[in-house]
Amino acid sequence: MFIELLAFTLLGIILGTATGLIPGLHVNTITLVLIGFGAGMNPYPLAAALISLAITHTFWDFVPSILLGAPEPSTALSILPGHYMLLEGRGLEAVYLTIIGGIGVILLSSLLFPVIIAAVPVIYRNIQLHIHWILILIAAVMILTETGRKIPAATFTFLLSGILGLIIFNSYILPSGIMLFPVFTGLFGMSTLIVSLNRKTKIPPQEMEIEKPQRKIVFSGIVKGLFSGSVVGTLPGIGAAQAAVLTQEITRKKDYREFLISVGAINTVVALFSLISLYTISKARSGAALAVQQILPDFGFNEIIVLMAVALIAAGISAIVMLKTTKKIVDAIQKINYSIFTAMMMVFLLILTAFLSGLAGMFILFVSTSIGLIAPLTGIKRSSSMGVLMLPLILFYMGIM
DSSP states (O other): OHHHHHHHHHHHHHHHHHHHHSTTOOHHHHHHHHHHHTTTSOHHHHHHHHHHHHHHHHHHTHHHHHHTOOOOGGGGGGSOHHHHHHHTTOHHHHHHHHHHHHHHHHHHHHHTHHHHHHHHHHHHHHHGGGHHHHHHHHHHHHHHTSOGGGHHHHHHHHHHHHHHHHHHHTSOSSOTTTTHHHHHIIIIIIHHHHHHHHHTOOOOOOOSOOOOOOHHHHHHHHHHHHHHHHHHHHSTTOOHHHHHHHHHHHHTTTOHHHHHHHHHHHHHHHHHHHHHHHHHTSOOOSHHHHHHHHHOSSOOHHHHHHHHHHHHHHHHHHHHHHHHHHHHHHHHHTTSOHHHHHHHHHHHHHHHHHHHHHHHHHHHHHHHHHHHTHHHHHTOOGGGGGHHHHHHHHHHHTTOO
C-alpha cells in the first residue's frame, strides 16, 4: 500500500509539473482525466495523485506566469512585482521567492495543524450566515483597489463574467463536471496567450545569481500568506487571486520580495485549505478536493493525515526539483521563439476544449476569451473575471438563486 501511495504521489507531481508549466492547462482538466482512468481502482492512491497534483501545480505555475508573461517596459509600474523583476533581469529570483513562500507555508501549516482543524469549523459556523456579505466585501476590494479610471472597467468585467457564470450554472449547456474547463481556459488561458502573441514578447537577459531575502521578510511574507490564503481557502468561489489582491495592498509598496513570498504562500495554502475544509466542514473548495470527496465519501482523520503527508512530500520534491532546474528553464526560455510556442499552446487548448466539451464548449471558450481580454487590454487585474464564480455565489447565499 505504501509503495502504491508513493508511486501515485510521484505521478501527481509529474502531472502537476506539466499543468504548472503549460499555460492554460488547468488542474481540474487533469483531475477529470485521472478520475476517468481511475474508475474502479483503490481510491487512496488516486486521492494521493490528486492532492500531489494540486500542490505541485501551485509551485510550478509561477514559472510561466513570471517568465512567460513579460510585459512592455512602459507598463512596468502597473504590473505585478514578478513581472517588474523580470524586466530588471531578476526573473529567476522572483521564482525562487515564490518557492520559499510555498514550502514555508506548508511547513508552518503542518506545525499549526491541530490549531487549524480546531479553529476552522468554529470560524465557519460564525460566518456562514454572512458569506454573501464577505464575498461582496472582497469583490468591492478587488474593484476599488484599481486606479480611478479603471474602476468602471473592473466593475463591467466582474458583472459580465458573473452573468456568464449565471447562464452556465443555470443551464444544461455542458455537464457539471466539465463546464468550468472552457470558462477558465478562455478567461485566464487563451486570453493571456492571445495578448502575449500580439505583443511579440521578448524576455530581457536574466541574472543567474540571486540575493537571499532577509529572514524577517521571509517570516512576514509566509505569515501574511498563511492568513490571507486560509481565509479565502475556506470561503466558496474565491481563491489565490483574491487573496493576492488583498495582500498586495499591504505588501507591494513595501517590498517586492515580501509580496512574492506571500503570493507563493497563498497559492499553496489555498490548495491545502481546500483539503482541510473538506475534513473540518465537509466543504470541497477546489476541483481536486471535490474529486477526493467523490472517491472517499467517508473522509475522516486518517484520510486527512495521509493526504497532509502526501502534500508535504509533493511540496518538498517540487521545491527541490525547481531549485535544481529553474536556472536551466530560464536559460532555455530566453532562447525559444515565444511566438511559435504561444501559437502551439493555443492550438493545443482549442483541440483539448473540442475533445472534452464539443461545440458547446468551443462557443463558451470563445465568449469567455472575449471577456478575458478586457483585463489585459484595459490594464485592470485579471481577478475581476472571477465574477464568473463570485456573482452566482453571492446571489445563492443571499437566497435569490
